[in-house]
Amino acid sequence: MSLESIRYERGRLEILDQLLLPLQTRYVKVQGVEDGWKVINKMQVRGAPAIAIVGCLSLAIELLKEDCSDKKVMRQEIEGKLNYLVSARPTAVNIKLAADDLINLANSLSADENVTANDFKERFIKSIENMLIKDIEDNKAIGKFGCEAILSRLEGDSHVRVLTHCNTGSLATAGYGTALGVIRSLHAAKRLEHVYCTETRPYNQGARLTAYELVHEKIPSTLIVDSMVSALMHARNITAVVVGADRVAANGDTANKIGTYQIAIVAKHHNVPFYVAAPLTSIDMALKSGERVKIEERPDREMTHIGEHRIAAPGINCWNPSFDVTPASLITGIITEKGVFTPDKLYEEVPK
Ligand SMILES: CSC[C@@H](O)[C@@H](O)C(=O)COP(=O)(O)O
Numbered sequence: 341m342s343l344e345s346i347r348y349e350r351g352r353l354e355i356l357d358q359l360l361l362p363l364q365t366r367y368v369k370v371q372g373v374e375d376g377w378k379v380i381n382k383m384q385v386r387g388a389p390a391i392a393i394v395g396c397l398s399l400a401i402e403l404l405k406e407d408c409s410d411k412k413v414m415r416q417e418i419e420g421k422l423n424y425l426v427s428a429r430p431t432a433v434n435i436k437l438a439a440d441d442l443i444n445l446a447n448s449l450s451a452d453e454n455v456t457a458n459d460f461k462e463r464f465i466k467s468i469e470n471m472l473i474k475d476i477e478d479n480k481a482i483g484k485f486g487c488e489a490i491l492s493r494l495e496g497d498s499h500v501r502v503l504t505h506c507n508t509g510s511l512a513t514a515g516y517g518t519a520l521g522v523i524r525s526l527h528a529a530k531r532l533e534h535v536y537c538t539e540t541r542p543y544n545q546g547a548r549l550t551a552y553e554l555v556h557e558k559i560p561s562t563l564i565v566d567s568m569v570s571a572l573m574h575a576r577n578i579t580a581v582v583v584g585a586d587r588v589a590a591n592g593d594t595a596n597k598i599g600t601y602q603i604a605i606v607a608k609h610h611n612v613p614f615y616v617a618a619p620l621t622s623i624d625m626a627l628k629s630g631e632r633v634k635i636e637e638r639p640d641r642e643m644t645h646i647g648e649h650r651i652a653a654p655g656i657n658c659w660n661p662s663f664d665v666t667p668a669s670l671i672t673g674i675i676t677e678k679g680v681f682t683p684d685k686l687y688e689e690v691p692k
Pocket residue numbers: 386387388389432505506507508509512513517518519545583584585586596597598662
C-alpha cells in the first residue's frame with residue numbers, strides 16, 4: 341500500500357506530519373481553517389496538490405461544524421477563509437485556482453433561490469471532497485502519459501534510468517504522485533532500471549521523503565546530493581529527468597523546487613530530455629511567463645540547521661528561496677492528465 345499523506349472522512353482530517361519523516365510516523369489532526377493554514381505554512385504538509393487539497397478540506401471540516409442558515413453570510417465567510425488559506429504559501433498555484441473555483445461555486449449556490457442553506461453546505465463540502473478522488477485519477481493519467489512519452493524515445497525495449505528532484509509522490513498529492521507517478525508507471529511497466537533522487541537541500545524532501553517512498557515501494561533507487569547531478573549525467577547515461585511543478589506559466593516556464601533550474605541546464609548540456617509532470621491545476625494560464633512568479637523565501641534556519649543541530653557557521657548570512665523558475669526553452673514536455681504538451685503549444689492546446 342502506498343503512503344497516505346492525507347486521511348479524510350467527513351468531519352475528520354489528519355495529515356502525516358512530514359517534518360518528522362522518515363524517522364517518525366505521526367498524524368496531526370486538522371480541526372479547521374486555522375490548523376489548515378498552520379500545517380501548510382510550517383510544511384507539515386507540502387507539495388502543490390497536497391497543499392490545495394488540505395487547505396480546502398480544512399475549510400470543509402470547519403463548515404460542517406458551523407450552524408448557519410444564511411447563505412450570504414456563508415458565502416462571505418467562505419471567500420475570506422479561502423483567501424486566508426491561499427496566503428499560507430505563495431508559489432504553488434493549485435490552492436489559488438481551487439479557491440477561485442470554490443468561490444465561484446459559492447457565488448452560484450448563494451444566488452440560486454432553489455438551493456437551501458443546507459443544500460449549499462452539502463454541495464460545497466462534496467465538491468471539496470471530490471478533489472481527493474480527482475487528484476488520484478489525474479496522477480494515474482499523468483503516470484501513463486509520462487511513461488509512454490519517455491518510452492517512445494527509446495529504441496527496442498530497453499530500460500530507463502530516471503533522475504527526479506524534490507518529492508512529488510503520494511506524500512505531495514492525494515496519492516500516486518505526479519513525477520513520481522511517472523516513475524511508478526515505468527516501474528509497473530517493468531521498464532524502469534533505476535531512479536536517482538536528489539537530496540534536495542535545504543529541506544531535504546528528496547533524502548527524507550522521496551527516498552522513503554522509493555524504499556517503501558521497493559523501486560530500485562539511489563540517493564545523490566544536489567551537487568552530483570552533472571557527474572551523474574556524465575557517468576550513468578540518464579534517460580530522462582522528470583520533476584514536478586508548483587506553477588507553470590502559459591509559456592511553459594516552470595516554478596518548482598529550488599535546484600530544478602540547474603538540473604534542467606545540466607540536462608540540456610547532456611542532451612537528456614527534461615520533463616515536468618503536473619496536473620492542469622498547476623498551470624497558471626493567467627501568467628504569461630515565469631518572470632512574475634512570487635518565489636517564497638523560507639527561514640534561514642532551514643539552511644543553517646539539520647533538525648536541532650546547527651551546521652552553518654554562526655553569524656553567516658543566508659538566502660533561502662524555496663523555488664526557482666526553469667525557462668520553457670529547457671523543457672522537453674509538460675506531462676498533464678490530458679497528455680504531453682511542448683511548452684510552446686501549452687497555451688493553445690491545453691483544454692481550458
Ligand atoms: C507534486 S508536488 C510538485 C511540487 O510541489 C514539488 O516539486 C515541490 O516543489 C514541493 O515543494 P515544497 O516546498 O516541498 O512544497
